[in-house]
Amino acid sequence: MAGFDLHTHTIFSDGTTTPADNVRDAVALGLEGLGVTDHDTTAPFEAARAACEGTGLELVLGTEFSAELDGYSVHVLGYWIDPSYPPLVEELDRLRNEREHRARAIVDKFVGLGVEVTFSRVQELAGAAPIGRPHIAQAVVEAGAAPDTRTVFDTWLADGGPAYVEKHAVAPRRAVELLVAAGGVAVLAHPGLYGTAGEPGRGGDGDGRALGPGLPAEAIEEMVAAGLAGIEADHPDHPDEHRRRYRDLAAAHGLEVTAGSDYHGAGKVNPLGSATTPREVVERLRGWRHA
Ligand code: AMP
Ligand code: ZN
Ligand code: FE
Ligand code: FE
Numbered sequence: 496m497a498g499f500d501l502h503t504h505t506i507f508s509d510g511t512t513t514p515a516d517n518v519r520d521a522v523a524l525g526l527e528g529l530g531v532t533d534h535d536t537t538a539p540f541e542a543a544r545a546a547c548e549g550t551g552l553e554l555v556l557g558t559e560f561s562a563e564l565d566g567y568s569v570h571v572l573g574y575w576i577d578p579s580y581p582p583l584v585e586e587l588d589r590l591r592n593e594r595e596h597r598a599r600a601i602v603d604k605f606v607g608l609g610v611e612v613t614f615s616r617v618q619e620l621a622g623a624a625p626i627g628r629p630h631i632a633q634a635v636v637e638a639g640a641a642p643d644t645r646t647v648f649d650t651w652l653a654d655g656g657p658a659y660v661e662k663h664a665v666a667p668r669r670a671v672e673l674l675v676a677a678g679g680v681a682v683l684a685h686p687g688l689y690g691t692a693g694e695p696g697r698g699g700d701g702d703g704r705a706l707g708p709g710l711p712a713e714a715i716e717e718m719v720a721a722g723l724a725g726i727e728a729d730h731p732d733h734p735d736e737h738r739r740r741y742r743d744l745a746a747a748h749g750l751e752v753t754a755g756s757d758y759h760g761a762g763k764v765n766p767l768g769s770a771t772t773p774r775e776v777v778e779r780l781r782g783w784r785h786a
Pocket of ligand 2: 504508509510534627629759
């Protein structure tokens with residue numbers, strides 16, 4: 496399997512596999528490169544580097560950075576960032592702290608809805624990782640309130656759902672600025688999933704996540720002005736309609752089109768390597784550094 500899977504998670508956020516697992520599986524699949532993009536952290540970098548040594552696999556270390564627009568999450572992938580750049584470190588610390596407050600608020604909402612889930616269990620499931628909604632969904636399943644995490648999202652936890660609590664984050668434009676200032680390259684993740692609170696099961700060939708209206712073009716234009724380099728038009732959960740819309744938008748602004756599996760291990764159905772970016776696109780993306 497050629498190409499780079501530019502979007503994967505590990506136990507350092509809400510994935511269920513270690514960086515070493517992802518590296519090993521990527522090598523076994525014959526991938527040329529692997530993006531390591533945990534939510535709001537650069538903590539997996541060291542383990543990923545160590546696991547990668549001598550394998551010939553090319554690592555693209557990054558983070559899936561949380562931003563928000565009108566109360567909805569916008570994710571921005573930042574590749575080749577300097578993990579010690581102080582303003583980035585500061586915002587990542589703040590975001591992880593914010594995630595903890597928000598998880599407590601979400602747990603309170605569930606309790607108010609009659610679901611007996613505890614914050615301590617959620618914290619146990621997250622371990623040292625920034626707490627994400629998938630950890631909470633798992634705790635809700637354990638509490639016996641739903642058969643699987645898919646149902647938890649569709650019933651309560653999708654953006655705008657009855658147990659949803661927004662996380663206070665910077666605007667998408669600011670996210671791009673920060674990632675670029677940290678020496679990185681910013682790519683808008685899955686814009687078609689923005690504002691997902693619609694009918695369930697209308698997603699693409701991913702996990703059937705509810706399809707949102709998609710991030711408005713004006714928001715993308717602001718990100719472009721801030722230095723956005725690419726759009727993840729080919730996300731597994733994007734239906735063809737969104738793939739086309741965001742490919743066209745990328746072309747109109749001279750941006751790269753990227754793809755990645757958004758692998759979460761057992762946490763989601765998208766298999767590792769199920770979406771890849773060709774090497775020449777990765778090389779062009781790299782050229783956006785300090786551009
Ligand atoms: P958080 O960063 O805590 O807002 O959680 C984001 C993660 O939750 C994403 O990376 C997905 O894995 C998952 N997620 C968000 N929305 C949905 C949805 N509607 N259905 C299934 N999973 C979702
Ligand atoms: Zn995730
Ligand atoms: Fe995401
Ligand atoms: Fe992701």
